[in-house]
Amino acid sequence: MYVVESRGGAIACMLLSLLFLGTWPAILTLLERRGRLPQHTYLDYTITNLLAAVIIAFTFGEFGNTNDGKPNFLIQLSQNNWPSVLFAMVGGVVLSLGNLSTQYAWAFVGLSVTEVITSSITVVIGTTLNYFLDDKINRAEILFPGVACFFIALCLGSALHASNAKDNKEKLNKLQGCQFNLSFRLLENDLEYGSSKPEKAKAGTASFLIELESQRSIKVFGRSTVIGLAMCLFSGICFSLFSPAFNLATNDQWNTLDDGVPHLSVYTAFFYFSCSCFVIAIILNITFLYYPAFNLPKSSIKAYLNDWEGRGWAFLAGFLCGFGNGLQFMGGQAAGYAAADAVQALPLVSTFWGVLFFGEYRKSSRRTYVLLVGMLSMFIVAVGVLMASSGHRKN
Numbered sequence: 001m002y003v004v005e006s007r008g009g010a011i012a013c014m015l016l017s018l019l020f021l022g023t024w025p026a027i028l029t030l031l032e033r034r035g036r037l038p039q040h041t042y043l044d045y046t047i048t049n050l051l052a053a054v055i056i057a058f059t060f061g062e063f064g065n066t067n068d069g070k071p072n073f074l075i076q077l078s079q080n081n082w083p084s085v086l087f088a089m090v091g092g093v094v095l096s097l098g099n100l101s102t103q104y105a106w107a108f109v110g111l112s113v114t115e116v117i118t119s120s121i122t123v124v125i126g127t128t129l130n131y132f133l134d135d136k137i138n139r140a141e142i143l144f145p146g147v148a149c150f151f152i153a154l155c156l157g158s159a160l161h162a163s164n165a166k167d168n169k170e171k172l173n174k175l176q177g178c179q180f181n182l183s184f185r186l187l188e189n190d191l192e193y194g195s196s197k198p199e200k201a202k203a204g205t206a207s208f209l210i211e212l213e214s215q216r217s218i219k220v221f222g223r224s225t226v227i228g229l230a231m232c233l234f235s236g237i238c239f240s241l242f243s244p245a246f247n248l249a250t251n252d253q254w255n256t257l258d259d260g261v262p263h264l265s266v267y268t269a270f271f272y273f274s275c276s277c278f279v280i281a282i283i284l285n286i287t288f289l290y291y292p293a294f295n296l297p298k299s300s301i302k303a304y305l306n307d308w309e310g311r312g313w314a315f316l317a318g319f320l321c322g323f324g325n326g327l328q329f330m331g332g333q334a335a336g337y338a339a340a341d342a343v344q345a346l347p348l349v350s351t352f353w354g355v356l357f358f359g360e361y362r363k364s365s366r367r368t369y370v371l372l373v374g375m376l377s378m379f380i381v382a383v384g385v386l387m388a389s390s391g392h393r394k395n
Helices: 007-033 038-059 082-109 111-133 140-173 180-193 206-215 225-251 266-290 301-306 311-335 337-345 347-358 366-388
Strands: none
Touching: 007 038, 007 082, 007 111, 007 311, 007 337, 007 347, 007 366, 038 082, 038 266, 038 301, 038 311, 082 111, 082 225, 082 266, 111 140, 111 225, 111 337, 111 347, 111 366, 140 225, 140 337, 140 366, 225 266, 225 311, 225 337, 266 301, 266 311, 311 337, 337 366, 347 366
């Protein structure tokens, strides 16, 4: 079994995890904006997310030497370690619920704002819990200023959302030619009947917002953004619990295992964690096929199986998330799970993709740009500070 032991190795795992975890939400957002049903996308994503955990378990979890204190993955499957297994599975359940909620929140409040709110809540709550669970191996005088930076980023992100929403409203009100409702109906008719070929709208314009609404699968015009913010809050609470649950699974701080039973390795815990995440996601998304939320069209298992448009991208998103979570846990086991929460600065990555591919914040006000720069600066500082607080877990 391969074990990350050095501080440098742990930080490398965290940085790679940050890249992966900041990229997969952008891929799912792209598919939703192209009109693919989120239920179809999430089912595809779930399959490769589990497959990533299986690959990690049979590679890192099996390579190298083994002993009674550090058994390999397959050996641990037959051991009496069910209390720790249950903690790992609880972590998978709350992560699955949080991910499911965010796939709808992205449509209501945008990719970058969703990631800012959920990640900041995760760090403020989850990092504090992990610090005490890890017996304070991280340097508190460095760790908690980093948590404060995340909290400041959350406040700036909330102000950014309000400012951007105001900008979008002003753009729609200034739309020339006709009223918004009439423009939207005409655009729908043009796209449906081909009466004219509309010119592609420029990102950041009112026409771009209308065109996006006509293409995407989740229609958000006329709906309150409070719905999206509530889903962000729910997701953030779920995300703040999965890492402490995983911490308990691998380190048994509550002494639930029998004497002589070794702690779960990161790879075994991650396998059980991903299995429970998979089961919950499958059950809920198959239910949403037949009983969809937010007035989405009904679907079926047959329709899902026949929907190959964008499937490769959804599979890629699942792999990125799976490997990203695995790397976060590998780094956390070595340097402390509180420090590993630095990967929650994923809005640094997702905002980059949001601006580059989705036109977020294009043609916005100066106030919005100032808030955007301030938010991203806080995340950059937070990443550096949390990683600097890394400790070393004693065997």
